[in-house]
Amino acid sequence: STPLVIAIDGPSGSGKSSVSKRVATRLGLAYLDTGAMYRAATWWCLERGVPLDDADAVAAEVAALPLVMGVDPQAPTVHVGGVDVAEAIRDTRISTAVSAVATNLAVRAELVRLQRAAIAAQGLPDSFSGGRGVLAEGRDITTVVAPDADARILLTASEDARLARRALDVHGTADAAAMLATRDQVLRRDADDSTVVQFHVAADGVVTVDSSDLDLEQTVQAVLDVVATVT
Ligand code: C5P
Numbered sequence: 001s002t003p004l005v006i007a008i009d010g011p012s013g014s015g016k017s018s019v020s021k022r023v024a025t026r027l028g029l030a031y032l033d034t035g036a037m038y039r040a041a042t043w044w045c046l047e048r049g050v051p052l053d054d055a056d057a058v059a060a061e062v063a064a065l066p067l068v069m070g071v072d073p074q075a076p077t078v079h080v081g082g083v084d085v086a087e088a089i090r091d092t093r094i095s096t097a098v099s100a101v102a103t104n105l106a107v108r109a110e111l112v113r114l115q116r117a118a119i120a121a122q123g124l125p126d127s128f129s130g131g132r133g134v135l136a137e138g139r140d141i142t143t144v145v146a147p148d149a150d151a152r153i154l155l156t157a158s159e160d161a162r163l164a165r166r167a168l169d170v171h172g173t174a175d176a177a178a179m180l181a182t183r184d185q186v187l188r189r190d191a192d193d194s195t196v197v198q199f200h201v202a203a204d205g206v207v208t209v210d211s212s213d214l215d216l217e218q219t220v221q222a223v224l225d226v227v228a229t230v231t
Pocket of ligand 1: 012034035036038039098099102103137138139140141189190193197
Protein backbone atom coordinates (compact mmCIF):
# COMPACT_ATOMS: atom_id res chain seq x y z
CA SER A 1 0.00 0.00 0.00
CA THR A 2 1.24 3.52 -0.74
CA PRO A 3 2.20 5.74 2.20
CA LEU A 4 -0.50 8.03 3.55
CA VAL A 5 0.16 11.78 3.84
CA ILE A 6 -2.14 13.86 6.06
CA ALA A 7 -1.77 17.66 6.10
CA ILE A 8 -3.27 19.76 8.91
CA ASP A 9 -3.09 23.56 9.14
CA GLY A 10 -4.60 26.04 11.55
CA PRO A 11 -4.05 29.09 13.74
CA SER A 12 -2.54 28.95 17.23
CA GLY A 13 -4.87 27.60 19.87
CA SER A 14 -6.87 25.55 17.37
CA GLY A 15 -5.76 22.37 19.13
CA LYS A 16 -3.67 21.36 16.11
CA SER A 17 -0.78 19.77 17.97
CA SER A 18 -2.78 17.74 20.51
CA VAL A 19 -5.19 16.55 17.82
CA SER A 20 -2.43 15.78 15.31
CA LYS A 21 -0.39 13.70 17.75
CA ARG A 22 -3.42 11.62 18.68
CA VAL A 23 -4.52 11.08 15.09
CA ALA A 24 -0.97 10.07 14.05
CA THR A 25 -0.78 7.65 17.01
CA ARG A 26 -4.12 6.02 16.10
CA LEU A 27 -3.07 5.56 12.47
CA GLY A 28 0.53 4.50 13.14
CA LEU A 29 1.92 7.48 11.26
CA ALA A 30 4.99 9.61 11.83
CA TYR A 31 4.30 13.11 13.20
CA LEU A 32 6.00 16.18 11.73
CA ASP A 33 5.57 19.36 13.79
CA THR A 34 6.67 22.07 11.35
CA GLY A 35 6.04 24.83 13.91
CA ALA A 36 8.77 23.20 16.01
CA MET A 37 11.14 23.68 13.05
CA TYR A 38 10.48 27.44 12.89
CA ARG A 39 10.82 27.58 16.69
CA ALA A 40 14.10 25.61 16.57
CA ALA A 41 15.43 27.94 13.85
CA THR A 42 14.53 30.92 16.05
CA TRP A 43 16.19 29.37 19.11
CA TRP A 44 19.36 28.73 17.10
CA CYS A 45 19.57 32.27 15.73
CA LEU A 46 19.14 33.74 19.23
CA GLU A 47 21.74 31.28 20.57
CA ARG A 48 24.17 32.42 17.87
CA GLY A 49 23.47 36.09 18.57
CA VAL A 50 22.10 36.78 15.08
CA PRO A 51 19.82 39.85 14.97
CA LEU A 52 16.45 38.56 13.76
CA ASP A 53 15.90 41.64 11.60
CA ASP A 54 19.04 40.85 9.58
CA ALA A 55 17.28 38.76 6.92
CA ASP A 56 20.44 37.60 5.14
CA ALA A 57 22.23 36.59 8.33
CA VAL A 58 19.18 34.68 9.56
CA ALA A 59 18.81 32.92 6.21
CA ALA A 60 22.48 31.90 6.29
CA GLU A 61 22.12 30.40 9.80
CA VAL A 62 19.01 28.47 8.80
CA ALA A 63 20.68 27.14 5.62
CA ALA A 64 23.11 25.34 7.95
CA LEU A 65 20.66 24.57 10.77
CA PRO A 66 21.93 21.49 12.68
CA LEU A 67 18.39 20.22 13.33
CA VAL A 68 17.41 16.65 14.23
CA MET A 69 13.77 15.76 14.90
CA GLY A 70 12.19 12.57 16.21
CA VAL A 71 8.81 11.84 14.60
CA ASP A 72 7.22 9.42 17.09
CA PRO A 73 3.85 11.12 17.83
CA GLN A 74 3.96 9.78 21.40
CA ALA A 75 7.41 11.26 22.07
CA PRO A 76 8.44 13.83 19.46
CA THR A 77 11.96 15.22 19.95
CA VAL A 78 13.82 18.32 18.74
CA HIS A 79 17.60 18.73 18.92
CA VAL A 80 19.59 21.66 17.56
CA GLY A 81 23.37 21.45 17.54
CA GLY A 82 23.06 18.40 19.80
CA VAL A 83 21.00 20.30 22.41
CA ASP A 84 17.56 19.01 23.40
CA VAL A 85 15.40 22.12 22.86
CA ALA A 86 11.95 20.51 23.14
CA GLU A 87 11.05 22.65 26.17
CA ALA A 88 13.09 25.76 25.41
CA ILE A 89 11.33 26.32 22.08
CA ARG A 90 7.95 26.61 23.90
CA ASP A 91 9.18 29.59 25.96
CA THR A 92 7.46 32.96 25.56
CA ARG A 93 10.87 34.26 24.42
CA ILE A 94 10.61 32.03 21.34
CA SER A 95 6.85 32.45 20.77
CA THR A 96 7.36 36.21 20.71
CA ALA A 97 10.27 36.08 18.25
CA VAL A 98 9.29 33.23 15.92
CA SER A 99 7.20 35.26 13.46
CA ALA A 100 10.23 37.41 12.63
CA VAL A 101 12.01 34.27 11.46
CA ALA A 102 8.97 32.64 9.85
CA THR A 103 8.26 35.72 7.71
CA ASN A 104 11.77 35.51 6.21
CA LEU A 105 11.10 34.06 2.75
CA ALA A 106 14.55 32.48 2.37
CA VAL A 107 13.98 30.72 5.72
CA ARG A 108 10.61 29.46 4.52
CA ALA A 109 12.10 28.11 1.28
CA GLU A 110 14.75 26.19 3.23
CA LEU A 111 12.37 24.78 5.87
CA VAL A 112 9.78 23.82 3.23
CA ARG A 113 12.55 21.90 1.44
CA LEU A 114 13.44 20.06 4.68
CA GLN A 115 9.76 19.36 5.39
CA ARG A 116 9.15 17.86 1.95
CA ALA A 117 12.24 15.65 2.37
CA ALA A 118 11.03 14.52 5.82
CA ILE A 119 7.59 13.69 4.45
CA ALA A 120 9.05 11.73 1.51
CA ALA A 121 11.36 9.80 3.87
CA GLN A 122 8.36 8.45 5.82
CA GLY A 123 7.29 6.56 2.71
CA LEU A 124 10.37 4.35 3.06
CA PRO A 125 10.08 0.90 4.67
CA ASP A 126 12.95 1.58 7.12
CA SER A 127 11.41 4.86 8.37
CA PHE A 128 9.80 5.40 11.80
CA SER A 129 6.37 4.63 10.31
CA GLY A 130 7.61 1.57 8.46
CA GLY A 131 6.45 3.23 5.27
CA ARG A 132 2.86 3.77 6.48
CA GLY A 133 3.21 7.51 6.11
CA VAL A 134 3.14 10.80 7.96
CA LEU A 135 0.91 13.48 9.42
CA ALA A 136 2.42 16.95 9.03
CA GLU A 137 0.94 20.00 10.77
CA GLY A 138 1.58 23.72 10.50
CA ARG A 139 0.38 26.81 8.66
CA ASP A 140 1.13 26.04 5.00
CA ILE A 141 1.15 22.25 4.76
CA THR A 142 -2.16 21.95 2.89
CA THR A 143 -1.20 24.75 0.48
CA VAL A 144 2.58 24.84 0.00
CA VAL A 145 4.44 21.93 1.59
CA ALA A 146 2.13 19.05 0.63
CA PRO A 147 -0.73 20.33 -1.57
CA ASP A 148 -1.01 16.79 -3.00
CA ALA A 149 -1.54 15.16 0.43
CA ASP A 150 -4.19 12.40 0.64
CA ALA A 151 -6.16 14.30 3.30
CA ARG A 152 -5.95 18.07 3.80
CA ILE A 153 -7.61 19.65 6.81
CA LEU A 154 -7.89 23.17 8.17
CA LEU A 155 -8.51 23.01 11.92
CA THR A 156 -10.23 26.18 13.10
CA ALA A 157 -11.81 27.45 16.32
CA SER A 158 -13.42 30.70 17.40
CA GLU A 159 -11.14 33.39 18.80
CA ASP A 160 -12.57 32.87 22.30
CA ALA A 161 -12.00 29.12 22.17
CA ARG A 162 -8.43 29.59 20.95
CA LEU A 163 -7.57 32.17 23.62
CA ALA A 164 -9.09 30.03 26.36
CA ARG A 165 -7.15 26.93 25.27
CA ARG A 166 -3.84 28.76 25.10
CA ALA A 167 -4.48 30.44 28.49
CA LEU A 168 -5.16 27.02 30.03
CA ASP A 169 -2.00 25.59 28.42
CA VAL A 170 0.29 28.40 29.48
CA HIS A 171 -1.26 29.72 32.73
CA GLY A 172 -3.30 26.75 33.93
CA THR A 173 -6.44 28.90 34.03
CA ALA A 174 -8.68 30.73 31.56
CA ASP A 175 -9.67 33.65 33.80
CA ALA A 176 -9.74 37.21 32.46
CA ALA A 177 -6.10 38.00 33.34
CA ALA A 178 -4.80 34.83 31.73
CA MET A 179 -6.89 35.45 28.60
CA LEU A 180 -5.44 38.96 28.31
CA ALA A 181 -1.87 37.70 28.75
CA THR A 182 -2.38 35.23 25.89
CA ARG A 183 -3.78 37.77 23.44
CA ASP A 184 -0.38 38.86 22.18
CA GLN A 185 0.87 35.28 21.87
CA VAL A 186 -2.15 34.13 19.90
CA LEU A 187 -3.59 37.10 17.98
CA ARG A 188 -0.49 39.22 17.28
CA ARG A 189 1.49 36.14 16.22
CA ASP A 190 -1.29 34.94 13.90
CA ALA A 191 -1.60 38.44 12.41
CA ASP A 192 2.17 38.57 11.75
CA ASP A 193 2.22 35.03 10.35
CA SER A 194 -0.73 35.86 8.08
CA THR A 195 1.40 38.35 6.17
CA VAL A 196 3.23 35.45 4.48
CA VAL A 197 0.95 32.40 4.83
CA GLN A 198 -2.80 32.10 4.57
CA PHE A 199 -4.30 29.72 7.15
CA HIS A 200 -7.64 31.28 8.09
CA VAL A 201 -9.61 30.20 5.05
CA ALA A 202 -9.55 26.68 3.61
CA ALA A 203 -7.93 26.46 0.17
CA ASP A 204 -9.64 24.53 -2.63
CA GLY A 205 -10.11 20.88 -1.67
CA VAL A 206 -9.20 21.47 2.00
CA VAL A 207 -11.79 20.29 4.55
CA THR A 208 -12.51 22.60 7.49
CA VAL A 209 -12.97 21.07 10.94
CA ASP A 210 -14.24 23.64 13.46
CA SER A 211 -13.30 22.55 16.99
CA SER A 212 -14.95 25.46 18.88
CA ASP A 213 -17.68 23.22 20.33
CA LEU A 214 -15.78 19.93 20.31
CA ASP A 215 -13.60 18.46 23.03
CA LEU A 216 -10.24 16.89 22.17
CA GLU A 217 -11.59 13.38 21.58
CA GLN A 218 -14.47 14.67 19.43
CA THR A 219 -12.03 16.70 17.33
CA VAL A 220 -9.76 13.66 16.89
CA GLN A 221 -12.81 11.71 15.72
CA ALA A 222 -13.84 14.46 13.28
CA VAL A 223 -10.35 14.41 11.73
CA LEU A 224 -10.34 10.59 11.56
CA ASP A 225 -13.73 10.80 9.79
CA VAL A 226 -12.22 13.08 7.13
CA VAL A 227 -9.24 10.73 6.71
CA ALA A 228 -11.59 7.73 6.40
CA THR A 229 -13.17 9.27 3.29
CA VAL A 230 -9.84 9.04 1.44
CA THR A 231 -8.53 5.67 2.66
O1 C5P B 1 2.44 25.84 15.53
P1 C5P B 1 3.35 26.71 16.35
O2 C5P B 1 2.63 27.71 17.18
O3 C5P B 1 4.36 25.94 17.13
O4 C5P B 1 4.17 27.53 15.24
C1 C5P B 1 5.14 28.47 15.65
C2 C5P B 1 5.35 29.49 14.54
O5 C5P B 1 6.00 28.88 13.43
C3 C5P B 1 4.12 30.14 13.95
O6 C5P B 1 3.69 31.23 14.73
C4 C5P B 1 4.59 30.58 12.58
O7 C5P B 1 5.29 31.80 12.69
C5 C5P B 1 5.59 29.49 12.23
N1 C5P B 1 5.09 28.47 11.32
C6 C5P B 1 5.04 28.75 9.97
N2 C5P B 1 4.68 27.77 9.07
C7 C5P B 1 4.38 26.54 9.50
C8 C5P B 1 4.40 26.23 10.89
C9 C5P B 1 4.74 27.23 11.77
O8 C5P B 1 5.30 29.87 9.58
N3 C5P B 1 4.09 25.57 8.61
